[in-house]
Amino acid sequence: xxxxxxxxxxxxxxxxxxxxxxxxxxxxxxxxxxxxxxxxxxxxxxxxxxxxxxxxxxxxxxxxxxxxxxxxxxxxxxxxxxxxxxxxxxxxxxxxxxxxxxxxxxxxxxxxxxxxxxxxxxxxxxxxxxxxxxxxxxxxxxxxxxxxxxxxxxxxxxxxxxxxxxxxxxxxxxxxxxxxxxxxxxxxxxxxxxxxxxxxxxxxxxxxxxxxxxxxxxxxxxxxxxxxxxxxxxxxxxxxxxxxxxxxxxxxxxxxxxxxxxxxxxxxxxxxxxxxxxxxxxxxxxxx
Amino acid sequence: xxxxxxxxxxxxxxxxxxxxxxxxxxxxxxxxxxxxxxxxxxxxxxxxxxxxxxxxxxxxxxxxxxxxxxxxxxxxxxxxxxxxxxxxxxxxxxxxxxxxxxxxxxxxxxxxxxxxxxxxxxxxxxxxxxxxxxxxxxxxxxxxxxxxxxxxxxxxxxxxxxxxxxxxxxxxxxxxxxxxxxxxxxxxxxxxxxxxxxxxxxxxxxxxxxxxxxxxxxxxxxxxxxxxxxxxxxxxxxxxxxxxxxxxxxxxxxxxxxxxxxxxxxxxxxxxxxxxxx
Numbered sequence: 001x002x003x004x005x006x007x008x009x010x011x012x013x014x015x016x017x018x019x020x021x022x023x024x025x026x027x028x029x030x031x032x033x034x035x036x037x038x039x040x041x042x043x044x045x046x047x048x049x050x051x052x053x054x055x056x057x058x059x060x061x062x063x064x065x066x067x068x069x070x071x072x073x074x075x076x077x078x079x080x081x082x083x084x085x086x087x088x089x090x091x092x093x094x095x096x097x098x099x100x101x102x103x104x105x106x107x108x109x110x111x112x113x114x115x116x117x118x119x120x121x122x123x124x125x126x127x128x129x130x131x132x133x134x135x136x137x138x139x140x141x142x143x144x145x146x147x148x149x150x151x152x153x154x155x156x157x158x159x160x161x162x163x164x165x166x167x168x169x170x171x172x173x174x175x176x177x178x179x180x181x182x183x184x185x186x187x188x189x190x191x192x193x194x195x196x197x198x199x200x201x202x203x204x205x206x207x208x209x210x211x212x213x214x215x216x217x218x219x220x221x222x223x224x225x226x227x228x229x230x231x232x233x234x235x236x237x238x239x240x241x242x243x244x245x246x247x248x249x250x251x252x253x254x255x256x257x258x259x260x261x262x263x264x265x266x267x268x269x270x271x272x273x274x275x276x277x278x279x280x281x282x283x284x285x286x287x288x
Numbered sequence: 289x290x291x292x293x294x295x296x297x298x299x300x301x302x303x304x305x306x307x308x309x310x311x312x313x314x315x316x317x318x319x320x321x322x323x324x325x326x327x328x329x330x331x332x333x334x335x336x337x338x339x340x341x342x343x344x345x346x347x348x349x350x351x352x353x354x355x356x357x358x359x360x361x362x363x364x365x366x367x368x369x370x371x372x373x374x375x376x377x378x379x380x381x382x383x384x385x386x387x388x389x390x391x392x393x394x395x396x397x398x399x400x401x402x403x404x405x406x407x408x409x410x411x412x413x414x415x416x417x418x419x420x421x422x423x424x425x426x427x428x429x430x431x432x433x434x435x436x437x438x439x440x441x442x443x444x445x446x447x448x449x450x451x452x453x454x455x456x457x458x459x460x461x462x463x464x465x466x467x468x469x470x471x472x473x474x475x476x477x478x479x480x481x482x483x484x485x486x487x488x489x490x491x492x493x494x495x496x497x498x499x500x501x502x503x504x505x506x507x508x509x510x511x512x513x514x515x516x517x518x519x520x521x522x523x524x525x526x527x528x529x530x531x532x533x534x535x536x537x538x539x540x541x542x543x544x545x546x547x548x549x550x551x552x553x554x555x556x557x558x559x560x561x562x563x564x565x566x
Contacts (some may be wrong), residue, residue, distance in 0.1 A: 009388030016381035113549035
């Protein structure tokens with residue numbers, strides 16, 4: 001009887017650990033083994049061989065992979081910084097309470113409630129070639145809009161706009177909560193010293209918000225780093241390879257070209273980058 | 289330094305700015321609805337017709353003349369069952385990691401949470417290989433298992449934080465009265481975390497409804513959910529995007545998350561903020 005009671009905590013824990021072991025840890029180990037092999041789908045078992053670091057060396061000469069890495073880094077930093085600036089601006093604007101603020105907040109965070117695949121479809125509609133409504137609005141201002149989704153340079157930018165649209169509200173929620181919790185005293189002191197609005201923002205608000213800003217930025221960057229659904233539903237990686245970010249490259253190499261060994265090696269490089277980002281995040285959270 | 293702008297102008301400017309921001313947030317969603325009720329001809333004109341005769345031809349096509357509703361039903365089935373699995377499993381684990389004496393339980397809790405950072409792309413290839421070996425591809429249990437695995441880490445962490453907030457005295461008192469640990473869990477602690485369970489259920493449900501990547505690779509015509517079905521309206525080698533149909537399907541997909549979001553925002557936002565600070 002006593003023994004049973006002692007085991008109870010582990011019985012409670014077992015299902016969760018079991019599912020994670022089978023569906024996350026085992027695949028990760030499996031994939032690590034694959035990444036050192038030349039395995040491709042449909043290959044006879046006898047032909048599978050250990051190839052050492054060949055896959056990893058190949059990656060850094062592979063223009064397809066390097067292009068994906070470059071696009072992903074651009075996407076990750078671009079979207080996070082733009083969304084941060086918008087989020088900070090809006091949460092400063094909405095800092096004071098006024099009539100109808102709650103309704104406005106509710107509308108502002110609607111993009112967050114939109115399914116990522118649908119975000120891609122919505123923006124595909126807005127930016128469709130030849131009949132784009134955004135270009136119509138631009139033409140009213142006398143600007144000739146580009147062919148957003150079918151011009152190589154603009155396509156990635158279009159996906160970034162859609163991502164910023166979806167995730168700026170996240171910054172608005174988090175930074176509004178952060179601003180509301182700031183102490184009042186420094187602001188009163190600044191007022192007495194006659195600081196301008198800009199100086200107050202630069203020397204008081206931003207330094208106080210720094211921990212939160214870093215936290216939110218890194219979380220968004222980690223998510224932007226592994227984006228797939230939005231890109232797929234908006235451009236399917238096209239035109240050409242101009243929006244084939246890393247997760248797309250891995251998907252295409254593995255499921256498209258069936259080179260599972262090479263694709264697993266790529267996915268491990270992604271994993272390592274994400275782990276590094278999260279270690280950075282953890283160190284940061286623990287130090288503040 | 290005194291501002292040169294009069295207060296009235298400043299107020300007007302601020303109102304205008306807020307208006308522009310509201311448009312940016314809301315307009316894309318409204319525009320999708322507009323596209324869904326335009327006719328084929330009106331859709332492809334430039335400059336766009338601002339006044340047009342609304343039609344429901346695309347709605348009829350998607351709802352009546354395609355399998356979209358079947359896939360939508362798949363979404364609901366997969367998400368509901370996943371929520372049940374996630375709640376049961378995570379509730380037990382979260383309770384265990386909060387209340388029982390386990391060696392290094394902080395480390396275990398943290399290890400579980402860190403699993404949620406695994407990118408889907410890193411494990412999709414082995415999962416696909418294993419699933420095709422086991423015959424799990426394009427089955428309900430296969431995709432439900434994957435969805436559960438990916439939502440359990442956050443749910444455990446989330447529910448554990450609710451269990452942590454219950455004062456220990458309640459449990460101690462029950463123990464003195466001769467209440468078994470199992471009984472204490474079921475009739476004392478569980479009812480107290482009801483708000484946490486509801487929030488967790490809603491959050492998980494929406495996450496499952498929104499999921500695309502796993503379903504895209506692991507499901508076929510039998511159990512594919514709506515998020516994957518909508519992709520069939522995207523352009524292929526032989527035709528362009530089916531704009532009207534994709535707009536209708538998009539609206540149908542985002543309806544449920546939006547309703548949850550608007551009416552149960554308190555729960556949803558708390559899930560989101562906790563999810564972010566994980």
